[in-house]
Amino acid sequence: MTVEWAWISDHAGDLTTLTLSHLQAALTAVLLGLLISLPLAVLAHRVRPLRGFLLGLSNVLFTIPSIAVFVLLLPVSGLTRTTTVIGLTVYTLVVLLRNTVEGLDSVPAKAREAAVAMGTRPLRTLLTVELPLALPVIMAGVRIATVMSISLVSVATYIGDGGLGQLFTDGFQRDFPTPVAAGIVLTLLLALVADALLVAVQYVLTPWTRDRHRRPGQQRRTRGRA
Amino acid sequence: MIRFDAVNKRFPNGTTAVHDLTLEMPEGGVTVLVGSSGCGKTTTLRMINRMVEPTSGTIRLGGKDVLTQDAADLRRGIGYVIQQSGLFPHRTVLDNIATVPLLLGWGRRKARTRAAELLETVGLTAEAGRRYPHQLSGGQQQRVGVARALAADPPVLLMDEPFGAVDPVVRTQLQDELLRLQKDLNKTIVFVTHDIDEAVRLGDRIAVFRTGGHLVQCAAPAELLARPADGFVAGFLGAERELKLLSLTTLAEVPVERARVVREGEAPPRAGDGGPCLVVSARNEPLGWLDPEPGAPEVPSPVRPLRDTDSLLAALNESIASPTGLIVRVDAEGALTGVTARETIHEHAGRRHQEAARAARKAQEAREGNGRQDQGEETREGGEGPEAREHREAGSRKSADAVPPSPAAPAASAPGTSTPKTPGGAG
Numbered sequence: 265m266t267v268e269w270a271w272i273s274d275h276a277g278d279l280t281t282l283t284l285s286h287l288q289a290a291l292t293a294v295l296l297g298l299l300i301s302l303p304l305a306v307l308a309h310r311v312r313p314l315r316g317f318l319l320g321l322s323n324v325l326f327t328i329p330s331i332a333v334f335v336l337l338l339p340v341s342g343l344t345r346t347t348t349v350i351g352l353t354v355y356t357l358v359v360l361l362r363n364t365v366e367g368l369d370s371v372p373a374k375a376r377e378a379a380v381a382m383g384t385r386p387l388r389t390l391l392t393v394e395l396p397l398a399l400p401v402i403m404a405g406v407r408i409a410t411v412m413s414i415s416l417v418s419v420a421t422y423i424g425d426g427g428l429g430q431l432f433t434d435g436f437q438r439d440f441p442t443p444v445a446a447g448i449v450l451t452l453l454l455a456l457v458a459d460a461l462l463v464a465v466q467y468v469l470t471p472w473t474r475d476r477h478r479r480p481g482q483q484r485r486t487r488g489r490a
Numbered sequence: 491m492i493r494f495d496a497v498n499k500r501f502p503n504g505t506t507a508v509h510d511l512t513l514e515m516p517e518g519g520v521t522v523l524v525g526s527s528g529c530g531k532t533t534t535l536r537m538i539n540r541m542v543e544p545t546s547g548t549i550r551l552g553g554k555d556v557l558t559q560d561a562a563d564l565r566r567g568i569g570y571v572i573q574q575s576g577l578f579p580h581r582t583v584l585d586n587i588a589t590v591p592l593l594l595g596w597g598r599r600k601a602r603t604r605a606a607e608l609l610e611t612v613g614l615t616a617e618a619g620r621r622y623p624h625q626l627s628g629g630q631q632q633r634v635g636v637a638r639a640l641a642a643d644p645p646v647l648l649m650d651e652p653f654g655a656v657d658p659v660v661r662t663q664l665q666d667e668l669l670r671l672q673k674d675l676n677k678t679i680v681f682v683t684h685d686i687d688e689a690v691r692l693g694d695r696i697a698v699f700r701t702g703g704h705l706v707q708c709a710a711p712a713e714l715l716a717r718p719a720d721g722f723v724a725g726f727l728g729a730e731r732e733l734k735l736l737s738l739t740t741l742a743e744v745p746v747e748r749a750r751v752v753r754e755g756e757a758p759p760r761a762g763d764g765g766p767c768l769v770v771s772a773r774n775e776p777l778g779w780l781d782p783e784p785g786a787p788e789v790p791s792p793v794r795p796l797r798d799t800d801s802l803l804a805a806l807n808e809s810i811a812s813p814t815g816l817i818v819r820v821d822a823e824g825a826l827t828g829v830t831a832r833e834t835i836h837e838h839a840g841r842r843h844q845e846a847a848r849a850a851r852k853a854q855e856a857r858e859g860n861g862r863q864d865q866g867e868e869t870r871e872g873g874e875g876p877e878a879r880e881h882r883e884a885g886s887r888k889s890a891d892a893v894p895p896s897p898a899a900p901a902a903s904a905p906g907t908s909t910p911k912t913p914g915g916a917g
Binding site: 372374375377378379380381382383384385388393396397470471472475 | 541
């Protein structure tokens, strides 16, 4: 299998457009997924009986084959970007919902109790204490959902969308491996860069989780030197 | 003042956490709730700021029923300190302390200024304010917890085993610090602990709870130690109860005798001339005992001089360790005032104990009326027949009534200070 570099430089513009379109579909899905799963996760966390139901439902949605989802959506939203985004969003829910619920579970009971005991009202407790403390676990979910969505976008090629996925069909139909290779490499790069950016975002948002490994004894020595 | 009136708390699973509690927690005083785990002391505390709602009965804070107030507003006016501090891991120490001022809408700048002030109050550096809680030691975290509770200057502080998770040395420091703060701040403090020594050390009044949420006795530490209401309380106070009572009395009234003194650098006394001498420095500070007898060590054996503010228990302890049986006493500047013999301390301790018992009896009689029998006898019978239970409950209620100590009962009055609490009337 040989890669024709000339083809790549000839189609640089197309590749850029496809990459951006690919990224846009994936990111929109993750953002929508977050918007849907945050309130649902809070509900599942607060109301015990709902927890099993909501998590179970997200699991069931996840087991539906992706092509089937797109086919099912066709009568509703047609051969559009909307169909792609809805389909991808459904898949992000399973990770985002579960991680957000687990993130809320991971908030130290003492911190929540202290917030309430000092007179913080429920919404403010959620926004200023629980969600920030759940952030590391939620962000782990966001990272998985993002990488997963980026790889899944290609499936939407079947409904005429699919970003970089179009390179695969193109390559297969013409028995021409160069676009396929370019598509794989670009998808991988996209996933890696997106993940690295999310790690950076989390680093900035959670300053208290840095230097977790330091023990009090070690700190004291450091402080003494400073 | 906090007042519980016939308060019951039953949890949905059927357990009774607090049973018919009537109790007053005086303003500006430290009320300690003690008892083994599951006795309802923490539930009692948490009902004050409505973290737990009572099943029946009323709780009044400054005359107002807590249930009629908005829970969040009520809580902002009550400081709250919990075990392992319950600090917010994601906020810096300074922002942790500023929590309630921010909730009250002080604005970020004013809240931070106040927080910085409090850091100093609880003995932390400004540098610690920029750290995150996990970067501090357990003791430092507990200090931050106290600072956070004090931030909006609430009149009431609720402390739920705040020093339970730190080592004994740090715990003693934190207790001292709390007593020092309390001397200036005069907060109404409700303090939950299972450590009776901590209760005796900190409490102006101690309420002893028994499993099932029964209040057994509520009294000043000296009264409690001198006259426990029943076998349960006596058992809880432990075998060293009498010694604990001595920890509440200072050395001030114990007479001082002249000491045989030799100045540092001067010729040591000759052998056979009346036993060990106390070596003092040029500024009259005691350095140690020197025994002139042949064969005795030539360097003075060290002493730990005691001030008048030290407790009788410390004196007894020193007298055991002292080679001469004499304790060395100094004034506030550390200069020698004299010595006191082991026998004198022992005699004084015995007298002091009898006085405390007498005062406690008077205080109890004054409360219960002269016709009443020693209720301890009744309460000891733990039969679960309805009659026995009724009896006991009647007894608990009685002892729960916190009547302010009368002048006739000096042992019941205990000022909350860091020095041992000296009931008057010792001679």
